[in-house]
Every structure is written in structure tokens, then in C-alpha cells.
Amino acid sequence: MKIFKLLFSKIIVIILLFLVQVALIFLAFTFLEIFPIFQLFSVLISLMIFLHIVNKKESPEFKIPWLVLLAVVPFFTIMVYILFANTKMSKKDSFRLKTIQNETIKLATQNKENCLPFLDDNFGLENYLASNGCFKGSTNSRVTYFKIGEDFWKDLLTELKKAKNYIFMEYFIIHEGQMWNSIHEILVQKVQEGVEVRLMYDDLGSVGAVKSSFCKKLQKEGIQCYKFNPFRPVVSGVHNNRDHRKITVIDGKVGYTGGVNIGDEYINAINRFGHWKDTAIKVEGEAVDNLLALFLELYDMNAKSSKDDFEKYFVIEHQVFDNAGYIHPFGDGPKPIYDEQIGENNYINLINAAKRYCYITTPYLILDYNLTTALRNAAFRGVDVRIITPHIPDKKMVFNITRSNYPYLLKTGVKIYEYTPGFIHAKMLLADDQIAFVGTINLDYRSLVHHYECGAIMYKTPCINDIKDDFTEIIKVSQEVTSTNFKMSKPALLLNAIIGMFSPLL
Secondary structure (H helix, E strand, O other): OHHHHHHOOHHHHHHHHHHHHHHHHHHHHHOHHHHHHHHHHHHHHHHHHHHHHHHOOOOHHHHHHHHHHHHHOHHHHHHHHHHHOOOOOOHHHHHHHHHHHHHHHHHHOOOOOOOHHHHHHHHHHHHHHHHOOOOOOEOOEEEEEEOOHHHHHHHHHHHHHHOOOEEEEEEOOEOOOHHHHHHHHHHHHHHHOOOEEEEEEEOOOOEOOEOOOHHHHHHHOOOEEEEEOOOOOOOOHHHHOOEOOEEEEEOOOEEEEEOOOEOHHHHOOOOOOOEEEOOEEEEEEOOHHHHHHHHHHHHHHHHOOOOOOHHHHOOOOOOOOOOOOEEEEEEEOOOOOOOOOHHHHHHHHHHHHOOOEEEEEOOOEOOOHHHHHHHHHHHHOOOEEEEEEEOOOOOHHHHHHHHHOHHHHHOOOOEEEEEOOEEEOOEEEEEOOOEEEEEOOOEOHHHHHHOEEEEEEEEOOOOHHHHHHHHHHHHHOEEEEOOOOOOOOHHHHHHHHHHHHOHHHO
């Protein structure tokens, strides 16, 4: 299976298509009488694709790389575009997912009151999310913040053991080892107790991390397990649409999300890239409905099961929490399932809302024009903008593209830090001691456009103090990057800028 995935991966197919183009050009020049026909064919197809790209309702960052390639290597681009540009799921799956979304949104919002008065001048944050089909926020939910994967893991095991009705889990990566084994033991025990256990993991995200028989083995144990978007040896852009979410929901009363996958590096049981810094949150109360709805929509679409009785999973009367603040868990995903780039726009809204400071952690920093402008404008307004990225990379090329963005941001007053102990995988934003975001969304094109993602914004929740303390500790152990100590040659900056320009196509 790994060999098939490699053979049908984008990079292998692109190399083969490039070699095909070279061969065709060679043949056309060898047999000069067919060259005009070859050239006319290329021009006509190129013109059709040019018009298709121009008329697409996409960002310039998506269009420009395709147009550049089309002008430079037209025949090669024609083949790559036909194979990879279509990221739409089938009409049947799209209709099913929309139907599930409509049903679960109603159930997730049935008990929630209007949060707008509580949000003061920040009501626009809730308005944006609610108006784009992302349920409603809650002022009756408790949030616990975990500043490290180990703390999340311990708490998760405790809550899993309490499950009486169901356990739903959805993760981008499951890697067999100490963390998974401890979870698996509880899941098997709960199945034997009559608890409904559902598990979904991303097929490509977990490639090499679990055996090919992993899913079937769990199904035999009574765990309703599915691979999301299973790999098939068909070259298609749909393979870009991965499930990057991390969600656990227990009995509709407790929910988790954040950056932590299920793997030993996330709890520092193994050392891959120095100290692995990750974060997560636990949600209790009515906001759990949002995470439950997000799980059900992708799980049922992927399982292709008969109509599910969604209503039985939603709690009618949640526990009441006083002075709990506001939290709004939400989801994001590729077009046409999600019309808006909700994850990116949420980041921009939060950056624009900052008045005194805005702190951000992200493992990857590959920004488009809109995000870059928001960060620069905030710095120009006098907001203390700080971005923390890894010091030890997990992907060297992505790390170099990340670092190539530093000089442009530094010129405007944005402060950049690298997490010296190792790799920071947390995706967080904190502003003005009042607003925070914790989730799965990286600041790169794949997370913001291609993947199914999730996260939660919080306002005046007590745990924001914990998030602030954690940011303070992160910055203490991080190395500030300045224009004087930053080192990258001009040719390297140019090369990475060019590679970064084509990131929307990857």
C-alpha cells in the first residue's frame, strides 16, 4: 500500500508528466510535419484552461501560479491541471454532507442563547462565525486549557474511563505506541461495557504510522472505525482534502480539540525534533454540541451508513457553569462544502480586533497576501505582534519557506521568535488578555484552503489567564529573530519565495 501511495503521489506523477512532455516535444521536433498540429493543440487547450482559471472564484494566490506555469510550460501544465486542479467530491457525497450539516447544526444550536451582548465590541467575531453556518457560541460552557500534550493525555484517559453512552474520536494522525495503546485499552473495555465507540483517522495522515490492517482489526473488536478519504490509486486533487481535525466527544458532555494527535511524539514519549510543544482544550457544557456536530458530519459522510439518529447523541439539558465566559467551537473545510475560508478569516478578524498585543504560535508560516496585510497593519497600528515558530523543523523545505517570510514581517515591527527547545506544533492566538484561539489550523495554505479543520475562539474565559501564562513561558525559552541575527542568503530567500509562490498547488 505504501508503494502504491508513493507511485501515485503528486511528486512522482508530476515528474512522469514532465518527462512525457519532454518526449513529446522531442518527437514533434523530430517529425517536423506534425509540430504545427502539436503546437495548435497546445494553444487551444491552454486557452481553455486559461479562461477556466480566470473565471474561477479563487484567490489570486491560487490563480497566479497556474497562469505562470501555463505560460512557461503549457503542455505540462495542461496535464497537471486536468489531474490535480479538481478538488470537488462527488455530487452524491457533497449532497449527503450538506444534508448532515443542516441536521446537526439545528441540533447543536437548539439551546444556545444570544451571546452578542456579552461580547461587547467584539460581537463581530460571533456574527461572522454564526453567519457562515458555524453554529452559535456559548456562555454556558467551561474550558480547561492544557499547555502540553502530556496533560491532555492524562485528562483524556480519565474522561474516557467515565464514558457511559458513547465515545467519538477523530484524528489526523494515529501512531501506534504508548499513547495509542493506553487509549485503545480503554476503548476495547468500553465496547465490552456496551458503550458505542466510533473512531476515524485520516488515511494519508496516518500512512506509515499504523498497519494496513489497523482499521479492520479495530472493527473486529467492536470499534466502529473508518479511514477518512481512503487512498485510492487514482490521481486526483481530492486527495488534498485531508481531515486535519482533532476531536474527541464523550457522552455529549465533554469534548476536546487542539493540536495534539495520537502519537508518542505528542506526549514527548519519544524525541523526534527536540521537545514537542503542543496544546489542547477540554470543553464541558453546551459548546460540546458544536464539536459533536463537526464529528458527525464527516464520520457519517465517510461511513456512508444509512440515516443516523443524530438527535440521540445531543444532550437536552447541559450542566450550568457560572462566569464561564464565551466559547465558539467551529469547523472549516474546502470548497464547495464551505463557501468561505472560515479559518483564515477568523485569524484575520482576531488580528484586526487586537488593540494592545497579539501573540501567535504556528508550526508553519506560509502566508497569503490577506494574512500578511493583517499582521503588518496590526504592527503599524502599534499592536505588539509576536509570532512563535519552531527552531527545530519537522520538514526542512517548509521550515526554509517559513523563515524566508521573516524579513518582510520584521521590517514592519512584527516580532518573531523560534521555540528553542524544539518543535512547536500548537496553533494558538491570544489578544489583549481577553480573546484567544486554540485549534488545528496552521498558518499555511494547506490548512487554510485544502483541509477540514476545527478550533475554538474564547472571550473572557477563565482559562485565558492560563494561556497568557503559557505564552509568557514560551517566549522566555524562545530565541528572538531580528534583522541583525537572521541569516539567509539572498539567493536562498529568492528560491524559497519562488517555492512559496507555488504552495497553493501542493
